[in-house]
Amino acid sequence: MLSQERIGTSEAFFLIVAAMIEVGTLTGARDIADQVGVDMWLVSPLETFFSLGAIYILTRLAMKFPQQDFFGFSRQIAGRWVAWPLSLGLLFYWLALTAHVTRVTTDVIKNSLLARTPAEVILLSLLIAAAYLASRGLEPLARACIIIIIVTLPLIMILFLLVLPHFRFENFLPILPRGPWPVLRLAFWRISNAEEMSLFLILVPFLQQPREAWQAASRGYLVVMVIVITVLTTCQGVLGIELLKYALIPGLSVTQLAEFAGTFIERISLVFISLWIILAFPTVAALLWASAYLAGRLVNLNDYRLLAFYQLPLVFFLARHPGNNLEVKSFYFFLQPLGFAYLLIIPAILYLIAIIRFPPAGSS
Amino acid sequence: MNRRSLYRAGLLLLLLTIITAGCWDNKDLERRALVLGAAVDLAAAGGSLVVTEPWKITLEMPILRRMVTRGEGGGGGGEGQDENTMPTWRLTLTGTTFAEAINKAATRSERTLFFGHQKILLMGEELARRGDLRSVLDWWARNRESYLAIDVLLAEGSAGDIMEARPKFARSVSLFLHEQMQQVIKTSRFVKHSLAEVLAALDAGQDILLAGVKMVPRQELEVSGAGVIREGRLAGWLTPEETQAALWITGETKGCDILVVPVPELQQTLSVEFGKLQAEVKPLMEEDKLSFTIKIKVEGKIAEKMGNPKLFAAADLHQVENRAARLMEERIRQVLGKLQQQYQADVLGFGRKVEKVRPRQWEAMKGQWRQIYSSLPVTVQVKVSIRRTGMVS
Numbered sequence: 048m049l050s051q052e053r054i055g056t057s058e059a060f061f062l063i064v065a066a067m068i069e070v071g072t073l074t075g076a077r078d079i080a081d082q083v084g085v086d087m088w089l090v091s092p093l094e095t096f097f098s099l100g101a102i103y104i105l106t107r108l109a110m111k112f113p114q115q116d117f118f119g120f121s122r123q124i125a126g127r128w129v130a131w132p133l134s135l136g137l138l139f140y141w142l143a144l145t146a147h148v149t150r151v152t153t154d155v156i157k158n159s160l161l162a163r164t165p166a167e168v169i170l171l172s173l174l175i176a177a178a179y180l181a182s183r184g185l186e187p188l189a190r191a192c193i194i195i196i197i198v199t200l201p202l203i204m205i206l207f208l209l210v211l212p213h214f215r216f217e218n219f220l221p222i223l224p225r226g227p228w229p230v231l232r233l234a235f236w237r238i239s240n241a242e243e244m245s246l247f248l249i250l251v252p253f254l255q256q257p258r259e260a261w262q263a264a265s266r267g268y269l270v271v272m273v274i275v276i277t278v279l280t281t282c283q284g285v286l287g288i289e290l291l292k293y294a295l296i297p298g299l300s301v302t303q304l305a306e307f308a309g310t311f312i313e314r315i316s317l318v319f320i321s322l323w324i325i326l327a328f329p330t331v332a333a334l335l336w337a338s339a340y341l342a343g344r345l346v347n348l349n350d351y352r353l354l355a356f357y358q359l360p361l362v363f364f365l366a367r368h369p370g371n372n373l374e375v376k377s378f379y380f381f382l383q384p385l386g387f388a389y390l391l392i393i394p395a396i397l398y399l400i401a402i403i404r405f406p407p408a409g410s411s
Numbered sequence: 412m413n414r415r416s417l418y419r420a421g422l423l424l425l426l427l428t429i430i431t432a433g434c435w436d437n438k439d440l441e442r443r444a445l446v447l448g449a450a451v452d453l454a455a456a457g458g459s460l461v462v463t464e465p466w467k468i469t470l471e472m473p474i475l476r477r478m479v480t481r482g483e484g485g486g487g488g489g490e491g492q493d494e495n496t497m498p499t500w501r502l503t504l505t506g507t508t509f510a511e512a513i514n515k516a517a518t519r520s521e522r523t524l525f526f527g528h529q530k531i532l533l534m535g536e537e538l539a540r541r542g543d544l545r546s547v548l549d550w551w552a553r554n555r556e557s558y559l560a561i562d563v564l565l566a567e568g569s570a571g572d573i574m575e576a577r578p579k580f581a582r583s584v585s586l587f588l589h590e591q592m593q594q595v596i597k598t599s600r601f602v603k604h605s606l607a608e609v610l611a612a613l614d615a616g617q618d619i620l621l622a623g624v625k626m627v628p629r630q631e632l633e634v635s636g637a638g639v640i641r642e643g644r645l646a647g648w649l650t651p652e653e654t655q656a657a658l659w660i661t662g663e664t665k666g667c668d669i670l671v672v673p674v675p676e677l678q679q680t681l682s683v684e685f686g687k688l689q690a691e692v693k694p695l696m697e698e699d700k701l702s703f704t705i706k707i708k709v710e711g712k713i714a715e716k717m718g719n720p721k722l723f724a725a726a727d728l729h730q731v732e733n734r735a736a737r738l739m740e741e742r743i744r745q746v747l748g749k750l751q752q753q754y755q756a757d758v759l760g761f762g763r764k765v766e767k768v769r770p771r772q773w774e775a776m777k778g779q780w781r782q783i784y785s786s787l788p789v790t791v792q793v794k795v796s797i798r799r800t801g802m803v804s
Contacts, residue, residue, distance in 0.1 A: 158555055164435040172427065179423060213607075220767035289615035290607065293552075303559040304607055314527055314558075 056259040058189035059250060063267035065192035065329035066243040068200075070152045072275055073298025073323060075240070076282040078376075079233065080291040086230045087288065088219055088280050093234035095272045098241045101391040102268055106247055106261040108398040111405070113257035117248040118344045124401050133393060134345055137248065140385045141338040142358060144242055145331055146365030147379045149173050152327040154372045155296055159320045170366055174359050177331035181339060181355035185253055188336055192329045199322045204274070206319045207281060209305035214284040239386030243330065244268060246337050248389070295372070298323075335362075444472045444522035447499070448585025450570035451547060452535035454505045464505040466538075466547075468512050469571040470524065471585045472500050478582055499583040501574050509550040526556040530589035532563050532606065533624065535570035539638060539645035545613045552610055559607035562592045565638035565645065567625035577630040584632070588624065591634045599664035600635045600651035613643055617763065618756040620657060623648060641756035649746065656746040659739065660705055660759050662690040669714060672735045677727055682715035683735050683797065694765045696772060702788040703761060705743065711735075712799040728797050735795040743791050755785045 054062070079087045112120035117137060122130035153170045161169060180188055223230065244264060251260045282297040285304060294300040302316035335355045342358070343351020369378040454467040477498035502519060506512025516524050532551060534544070551557045566573045574584050581587035595603040601622040612619040623636040635651040649657060658664040668685040691706040713723075713731070750756055757763075762780050766773040776783055 161434075161436045162555060168435075175423065175427065217763075217767060221770040224770035286607065287611045287615065290611040293610070293614050300559055300607070304605070316558075 052185045052253055053255050054186055054189045054253055055255050056263045058186075058193065059254055059260070059263035060267045060270075061193040061196050062189045062250075062329070062333060063243065063246065063264060064200075064270050065196050065326065066246060066333040067241070067267070067271040067330070068274060069148050069327045069330040070155045070323060071148065072278055073155070073296050073320075074151065075275075076279050076291055076297040077294065079237075079279070080283070080288055080297075082233050083229050084225070085219065085221065085283075085288050086223055086225075087291070088283050089223075089230050090234050090237065091272065091276045091279050093231065094237040094240070095269070095276075097235050098238045098244070098268065098272075098390075099265060101238045101394070102241065102244050102247075102264050103261065104398055105244065105390060105394040106251075106264045108394045108401065109247055109251040110257060110260050111398070111401055112251075114252055116252055116341075116344060118341065120401075121397060124397050124404065131345070134341060136385070137245070137389055138338055138341045138345070140245070140382070140389055141334050141341070142362055143365055143379065143382060143385075145334040145338065145358075146362045147375070147382060148327060148330050148334070149177075149362065150366040150369065150375055152324060152331075153366070154375070155299070155320065156324060158296065158372075159299055160317065160324075167367070170363065173327065173331060174362060174366075177328050178335050178355045178359055180328065180332040181336035182352045184352055185336060188329070188332055191332070195325060195329055199325050200274070203319060203322050203326075204277070206302060206305060206315060206322075207277065209315065210281060210285050210301050213304050214281065215287070216284070218284050218287045236383070236387070238391050239383045241268065241390060242382070242386050243333065245386070245389050246333060248394075249337060249340060438523060438525075442522055443525040444500075444516075444520055445528045446470050446472055446524055446526050447583055448529060448531040448533065448574070448588065450533040450535070450566070450574050451509065451538060452570050453538045453541065464507055464512075466507070466509055466512055467503060467505045467571060468509055469501055469503045469574045470513075470516070471574055471583055472502065472524075473583060474498055474500055499585075503571060509547070513550070526551075526554060527558070529557060529561050530585050531592075532561055533566050533570040533573055533588070534563070534621075535566050536568055536638075536645065538570070539565055539621075539640070541644070544609070544640065544643045548606065548610060548613070551606055557606075559605060559610070561606045562589060563604055563606055563609045563621055564588060564592075564624050564634070565621045567623055567636075567648070573624055573626060573632065575630065576626055576632045578632060587632060588634065591632075592622065594634075596665040597667045599655045599658040599668050601654060602637050602658060602663065612640075616642075617760070618642070618758045620649070620654070620758045639750070639754050639756045639758055641754060641758075646754045646756050649749070652742065653746040653749060656739070656742040657750070657759060659688060659707055660690055660692060660743060660746075662688065664688055670711075670735055670738065672731060672738055674731055674734050676730055677719055677721070679716055679718035681713055681717075681731055683711045683731070683795070684714040686710045686712065686798070692759070692761070692764055694761070694768055696769060701765065701772075701776070701783065702790065703764075704790045705792070707739065707743075707791075707793045709735075709739070709793065709795045710798050711795060713797060713801050715801075723800055728800070732795045732797055735797075736793040739793040739795070740791045743793070744789075747789055747791075751785050751787065751789075755781050757781075757784050761787065 076087065079090050083090060108120070112123065115123065118130055118134040121133050149170055152173060153166050156169050157164070157166055180191055247260060247264050251257045254260055254263070278298055282291055282301050285301050286294065286297060291297050299316055299320050302319040305315045335358060338358055339351050339354035342354050348354070369375045448471045450469040452467045454464055502516060504512040504515045504519070506515060513524065534547065538547065551561070576584050578584060578587035581590055592603045595601065602620045604619065604621060609619060609621070618639070618641045620637040621640055622634055623638050624632060624634050627633045637649045637654040637657070639646045639649060655664070655668055664685070666685045666688060670683045670685065671680060672683055673680045687710045689708045693704045695702050695704060750758060757780070761784060762777070765776070
């Protein structure tokens with residue numbers, strides 16, 4: 048870790064909000080609708096409760112070793128032979144996640160804004176810009192996140208509110224026609240969708256107040272979930288469940304119905320999607336930064352930042368590999384189980400061992 | 412910044428300049444033809460779907476210089492306008508699919524068609540009767556330029572012929588129809604449904620009403636009545652009055668309807684203008700027997716009185732309210748009969764109500780829903796409250 052790389056709790060909060068909101072939020076409604084149908088709107092609030100539990104365990108584990116990152120504390124808890132594969136797995140997870148986010152973003156840009164621009168050009172521009180931001184280090188990245196969030200998020204939410212006249216409450220009925228289990232099962236499984244919260248596995252030593260890690264993580268996550276729930280609920284309320292299953296980017300389809308009296312911009316949805324795409328940059332940059340840092344730790348490199356660029360060929364390859372947009376989900380099938388492991392199972396096991404091996408001072 | 416960082420930043424800038432400077436999607440406005448509306452039909456007379464190119468599409472595009480310097484005739488298609496002075500160009504194309512037909516525009520137009528400003532999609536009667544509407548609309552749902560907010564209408568006869576109309580004020584047929592659809596706040600003699608609503612209904616296997624358009628003398632257009640779409644095809648039409656009654660039930664009416672109520676007791680004929688209308692449609696299950704109750708509450712005012720010049724008393728208004736309520740009930744029963752027995756089309760969403768309120772029972776009956784629906788007992792109760800009598804007593 049470089050000496051100047053310290054961020055405050057509020058910067059960590061903005062970093063996590065910016066990192067978690069990405070284009071997947073606009074496309075996610077379809078996946079949930081496919082699995083639970085009309086009860087889609089119930090999944091995200093329940094998912095919030097489950098995920099907060101996982102985030103609590105994750106941050107408690109990291110806060111127990113405030114001067115160490117994941118590689119450091121996992122080595123201390125479980126030994127080198129466990130720490131290495133776990134850290135390599137985490138590195139792969141972050142790189143694959145970066146590839147997934149950039150691929151989905153590229154597909155959305157191609158589908159909505161730049162149909163004739165080659166996908167490789169969009170992908171490469173996105174990756175280079177994000178890698179540049181990541182290579183500046185954590186502190187500039189956090190500041191960029193603050194600016195991006197403050198500028199884009201309020202505008203996005205205002206644009207989204209414009210479709211409320213099309214909202215129909217009957218699109219939420221009937222409630223639980225197949226019982227509560229499918230919803231509960233999916234909500235629990237979707238802990239893995241809080242992917243970027245895994246950044247807290249390395250973020251705590253960078254905090255000026257490591258004890259406030261849980262505060263930054265939980266508040267950031269709650270803000271993100273308010274936005275996610277707003278987007279998903281609006282999608283269902285406006286489009287209805289059948290059209291939701293059919294639309295490729297439900298979040299964008301919804302905004303096509305936005306009408307804003309007096310506006311000279313007829314295609315408001317394009318403004319909306321443009322703003323949302325800006326939010327993909329902090330996500331990609333944060334993941335590239337995190338993977339560069341972890342790779343640097345594994346090879347014992349002090350100034351790791353340029354690794355953000357060296358990772359790009361692999362990310363580019365992974366992002367380009369699925370032949371079409373329908374193959375993306377099946378190609379990245381491993382992300383969800385990996386996410387579940389790194390957000391809940393591994394932290395829970397490590398925390399349990401840590402409590403046993405390193406009991407709090409004063410306990411017998 | 413040291414020299415090495417400067418080089419790096421310069422290199423990065425150069426790289427980004429190379430890959431982002433030339434925008435592949437850049438297209439000047441002068442090189443675009445803005446499609447305002449599309450009319451789709453079956454290409455062959457008689458409507459065979461097995462011919463090589465079964466689909467016909469007529470696209471209406473503005474000729475901007477004529478739009479700006481339109482003549483004294485006023486509107487785009489106003490009287491005295493001919494093909495050489497019309498401010499729009501109507502391009503008709505045929506194809507095996509709509510994508511192919513539209514692609515052929517590249518052989519007829521030096522400009523690239525742009526669908527981002529399309530206002531309406533008009534479907535011909537024969538196409539709607541014979542073609543599967545979900546397939547017909549697929550291109551618009553898939554095309555990234557198209558908007559889900561465009562209005563979908565049905566033509567009585569050929570949709571392409573409707574594009575030949577000459578609206579008096581509007582500069583094009585598409586703009587006329589688009590503006591006309593906004594009049595839904597003034598009357599429920601037609602229904603306004605967007606592409607999103609139509610797609611949602613078709614995807615869910617639901618029946619839906621679509622606004623009807625027909626040519627009237629002097630090449631003018633009338634938007635009124637509704638086409639009944641059952642299982643993705645046109646099953647028949649509702650008259651404007653039947654459409655009104657149907658929208659009273661669905662609650663889609665925005666008010667302002669005029670109901671002409673003859674009151675023999677007062678020797679008067681009154682026009683009651685609707686204000687607020689609340690509709691409640693409830694499925695009832697008694698001893699495994701399904702029935703529906705429709706309760707409608709209307710608030711209105713007297714817009715006009717004809718006949719006996721006698722001044723209104725409060726008791727007279729009650730008589731008017733009762734007469735209006737009975738009249739509405741009668742019209743609602745009439746449209747219910749037509750939809751249930753003649754068309755067997757659940758455009759009022761009865762099945763959806765059962766599904767939402769009684770999902771388990773719905774699972775058991777959805778297979779035979781059409782038969783159940785056609786003989787479903789429906790109780791209608793209308794309550795009319797007249798709040799005002801206008802500016803005179």
